[in-house]
Amino acid sequence: MRPLRYSINITLDGCCHHEAGLAPDEESMRYWTAEMQRADALLFGRVTYEMMESAWRKPAAGAWPDWMTERDLPFAESIDRAKKYVVSSTLSEVDWNAELVRSDLARAVQQLKHEPGKGLWVGGVTLPRALADLGLIDEYEFLVQPVVAGHGPTLLAGLRERIQLELIGRHDFRSGAVALRYRPTRSRA
Template sequence: MRPLRYSINTTLDGCCHHEAGIPPDEESMRYWTTEMERADALLFGRTTYQMMESAWRRPDTGTWPDWMEEWEVPFAETIDQAKKYVVSSTLNDVDWNAELVRGDLGEAIQQLKQEPGEGLWVGGVTLPLALADLGLIDEYEFLVQPVLAGHGPTLLSGLRERIQLELVERRELRSGAVVLRYRSAPVPV
């Protein structure tokens, strides 16, 4: 069974909004590119899918926009080419190498996890909360930025039950950001 990893940028106070003062830098973009390359597919909710598509889909011209730094292009190419699944009850169709996921969320994700491969990668805020509540996330990966946002949506806000985790990796980046990777810990009997 392939694992499901929740990966996201967050501030020290747990804010995970993309406008919370977490500017990408070359090192973090390289890190996320490598992590995304390891995934068989990306799993997004509607909001995250539409946000990522508007920023990272290759334009019809084939040329990346002028705002994009040269060091952002590998990330853009990786996410643009990646297989994607979109969980949405409001979208009628998707493209950008994507398929809609409908019906019972738990059953649908269990089916995706049963397929052979290295793993699935989920980002965003709302969908990961639902997946965590269902006990479907195997790993949690946070790139913690040295910023206090003081506002915005926070990481897994509203989680129904506590989830015990065990640290499997810790890496410091030159920017002062820290990558923390955890896996779900077995529940003591």
């Protein structure tokens, strides 16, 4: 069974708004590119899908936008070509190498996890909370930024039950950020 990994940037006070932390640098872009490549497919809610598509989809003209630097290209290419599943009750269709998931979330994700492969990756805020409540996340990865945001959406706000985690990995960045990787200590699914 392939694992479902939840990865997100957060601030020291738990804010997980995509603009609250440090701007990506070369080291963090290499790290996130490697994380994308550990997954066979990406799982997004509508908001995250639309945000990622607007930033990382290769334009139809075939050339990446001028704002992208050499350090951004490997990440952009990885996420652009990745298989994506989009959980949404409001979208009528998706593209960008994506498939719409409308059925029972727990059953649909269990089916995806039972397919062969290296793993699934989920990002965002709302969908991961629902998946955590269902006990479907096998690994949590938080890239903790050395910033206190003081406001914004917080990590997994509104969880129904506490989830006990065991530290299984750590990576320190020159910027002062720290990637912490955890797995649940007990099976919930």
